Amino acid sequence: TVLADNEYEVTMWSRNESQVEEIKVNHTNSKFFTDLTLSSAITATTDMEAAVSGAELVLFAAPSIAMRQVARQAAPYIDQEALCVHATKGFETGSLKRMTTVLAEELKTDPKKLVVISGPSHAEEVVKRQPTTVVVAAACQQAAEQAQDAFITPFFRVYTNPDVTGVEVAGAIKNIIALGAGLSDGLGFGDNAKAALLTRGLAEISRLGIAMGANPLTFAGLAGVGDLVVTCTSKHSRNWRAGAMLAEGLPLDDVLERMGMVVEGVRTTSAAHELAVTYDVVMPITEQLFHVLFEGKSPRTAVEDLMGRGRTHEMEDIVAP
Ligand SMILES: NC(=O)c1ccc[n+]([C@@H]2O[C@H](COP(=O)([O-])OP(=O)(O)OC[C@H]3O[C@@H](n4cnc5c(N)ncnc54)[C@H](O)[C@@H]3O)[C@@H](O)[C@H]2O)c1
Numbered sequence: 035t036v037l038a039d040n041e042y043e044v045t046m047w048s049r050n051e052s053q054v055e056e057i058k059v060n061h062t063n064s065k066f067f068t069d070l071t072l073s074s075a076i077t078a079t080t081d082m083e084a085a086v087s088g089a090e091l092v093l094f095a096a097p098s099i100a101m102r103q104v105a106r107q108a109a110p111y112i113d114q115e116a117l118c119v120h121a122t123k124g125f126e127t128g129s130l131k132r133m134t135t136v137l138a139e140e141l142k143t144d145p146k147k148l149v150v151i152s153g154p155s156h157a158e159e160v161v162k163r164q165p166t167t168v169v170v171a172a173a174c175q176q177a178a179e180q181a182q183d184a185f186i187t188p189f190f191r192v193y194t195n196p197d198v199t200g201v202e203v204a205g206a207i208k209n210i211i212a213l214g215a216g217l218s219d220g221l222g223f224g225d226n227a228k229a230a231l232l233t234r235g236l237a238e239i240s241r242l243g244i245a246m247g248a249n250p251l252t253f254a255g256l257a258g259v260g261d262l263v264v265t266c267t268s269k270h271s272r273n274w275r276a277g278a279m280l281a282e283g284l285p286l287d288d289v290l291e292r293m294g295m296v297v298e299g300v301r302t303t304s305a306a307h308e309l310a311v312t313y314d315v316v317m318p319i320t321e322q323l324f325h326v327l328f329e330g331k332s333p334r335t336a337v338e339d340l341m342g343r344g345r346t347h348e349m350e351d352i353v354a355p
Pocket residue numbers: 048049050095096097098099100103104121122123124155156157158294295296298
């Protein structure tokens with residue numbers, strides 16, 4: 035919608051034929067957006083070559099688990115000069131690589147042309163042109179500004195940031211904290227608990243990000259605090275909703291089946307649990323969520339264990355050494 039508003043001819047690629055037909059013929063995408071007509075400048079195809087060959091900008095928005103496969107499929111058809119942007123919030127399962135690393139490995143594109151777009155941006159609101167702010171990060175400022183030009187509209191304000199690592203880590207880890215916020219709300223805990231999760235969650239995001247080489251200030255920005263707030267508080271958040279269902283006692287598999295959409299925070303909890311060991315950082319909320327999601331720990335016991343941790347200093351390990 036944003037790109038079509040900026041007069042791009044947009045071709046969406048999907049493996050789902052009925053979705054493609056619906057977008058092409060009716061200009062609707064009813065599984066995701068009921069009662070909404072998409073711009074007539076948006077079409078769709080299941081043919082990857084038709085979707086990306088000759089495109090000046092390719093936007094990847096696959097779930098993290100599918101990113102490598104989708105990038106590999108697109109790679110032979112993408113122009114070397116094309117700007118490649120991704121909107122995915124997660125790490126690759128197994129390798130724990132960030133998404134720009136996966137894209138750099140799969141695409142023949144100049145790595146300087148790789149950009150991440152992130153920040154508080156639930157699709158349900160963007161598509162209705164409600165005011166939204168995001169950040170685009172790239173190692174090369176020229177590429178970031180190219181993406182800024184492509185995406186900025188009067189309702190979609192785009193900032194640039196050179197800190198690709200920070201923006202990607204923040205966008206991924208906030209989903210873990212949002213799962214925790216959903217659990218907290220579902221258990222009937224109040225605003226104090228939510229504020230605690232957001233604040234101590236941000237400490238955890240920052241600690242890991244800094245250890246991975248990020249700029250601490252990125253976590254005070256749109257990809258950090260901004261996305262953390264929206265994902266922990268919005269009714270649109272799948273991660274929050276999944277957490278709330280877990281609090282009702284539903285098993286994880288049933289929660290994921292009911293959601294029918296990607297809940298990135300689940301796999302990211304596993305990834306961050308490993309990254310915390312690799313980078314030797316303390317991530318108590320992530321650790322407790324890992325026990326709840328994958329080891330059957332009761333959420334109430336997890337909260338007791340978080341509250342009963344040894345006493346500590348608020349800023350310990352958060353600021354860069
Ligand atoms: N929904 C949002 O508001 C939003 C905003 C910003 C970023 N994101 C991020 O975008 C990514 C995708 O999220 P989403 O909301 O579109 O998820 P979704 O579950 O709503 O849609 C994912 C789509 O990917 C398709 N898909 C899954 N595996 C595939 C594969 N192997 N090959 C091809 N297609 C495949 C699914 O069929 C589905 O159409 C996530 O990383 C999410 O964090 C989402």
